[in-house]
Amino acid sequence: MSAPAAEAMAPLVQPGSPISRFIWHCRNNPKRELWFAWWTTVVFYNFFTISFFVLSRTQPPANPALDAQGAAHWFEKNHYGILLGFAIMFLVTGMTAPQNALIAYSMRRMSISPAFGYSYLVLYSLSAVPGMLLLCIVLTVGAMRPERDPELQQWLFDLGFLSYVGTMGVFLIGSIVWMLAILIDKNRVFPKWFAYLNLCNALTEVVVSPAWIFHSGVFAWNGVIAWWIDMVVFGIYTGVFITLLRNMIRREDFGTGALPDLPPKRMLETSSLAKAAS
């Protein structure tokens, strides 16, 4: 579709209550699928934070130096949090699909080979298994029978946390694919500094690998370097890419050339839903 055609399609905001405007946008906004994917991303990360940090207490990770009794006690203590937190995760994990699709879309909007978007999509779809789902399943198994032999509970404890923290590298190539795409793109879909931020994120994910060796200290799976610094970088990276994806949708003209800059501010000040239409 060419840019002028997209402009002709740009909807005029309808007056009325927020609900009727929302329904109007759902039916008429040409960017509704993109906004759906974006909002799904935001909602997913909120669920993720609540499930991992608040309910299951798997973030920050438990102490890898715990002995069998300690691991069994950890499962007992977090029994309900794990079951509830990961029940939520099993329900919402599918929300990562629109998120990955939106990121792949951003690469399809670039002046580059479609191979980048497809590689990213495949890589990130597969990474969710070792990178998140395995932890949820294994720790749920541990929480299911708290009376199980502590040796077995410790085995599940190690498998759960190492599959989650230790496999951070599976996300690394995806970040590098995105970085390369942004660097060679001529459509200005993302700023170049974000490509370099992808590299920073990938490099801190390498740093997690010593977690396979150490039971304690800064390089263990709950260590300052292997986990905390990495998590801060990942948190900043996630916040940045969610914001940049939002800007991309706002700038999208459904053309094939360079993505235009954001329109002047006054056009965006009508209402929050009008922002969605811009």
Next chain:
Amino acid sequence: MTTPAGADAPPNEFDEVKAKVQDHRFIPGQPDMWAFVLFETLVFTSYFVVYLLFRAQHHELYLQAQANLDLRIGIFNTIALLLSSWAVARCVQASRDGAYRSALTNAFMTIFFGFVFFVSKVLEWAKEIRMGNGFTTNEFFQHYFFLTSIHFLHLLIGFIVMGVVIYQLWSPKRRSQELVETGATYWHTVDFLWVLIFALLYVVR
């Protein structure tokens, strides 16, 4: 700065570059790369802070372990990287003047000195491991192997970056001064981070 004999770009182009460079607000290369420098500096600063905090807690152990490092190798590493940085700076100057042949020579020299660092680092690791100082030996060597390895990874990326710089300088069809300077900024970061790592691992007592 003035090597018109080697110039093979139209003179108005490098007059433009020179005018830009003389502007005090001029930022070499993509400003975006400077965001990377800032961010990497912050990440490395956090690694250094962790190292120094743990060092302060077990000062004796760190001092004893540190005695196993050969300061001369560290100095040699540092000189190799400083020379590579000097070469990349000359590469940028030559490219700004339109002296692309000289710029290419300096880009290859950058890689050469980087490679000297590469070899000496690998030999140093082998030497430490032979002496029984591995990644898991003690806290000092955990930090030593971690900081030198993550820096080494930056060096490997630096070789790719210099490859891009050489690719740009190679053909008159490309020659983006901005990309040459962006690559040089990255290379300087590799050098700058090494100087800090050298000071913290080899010199601090």
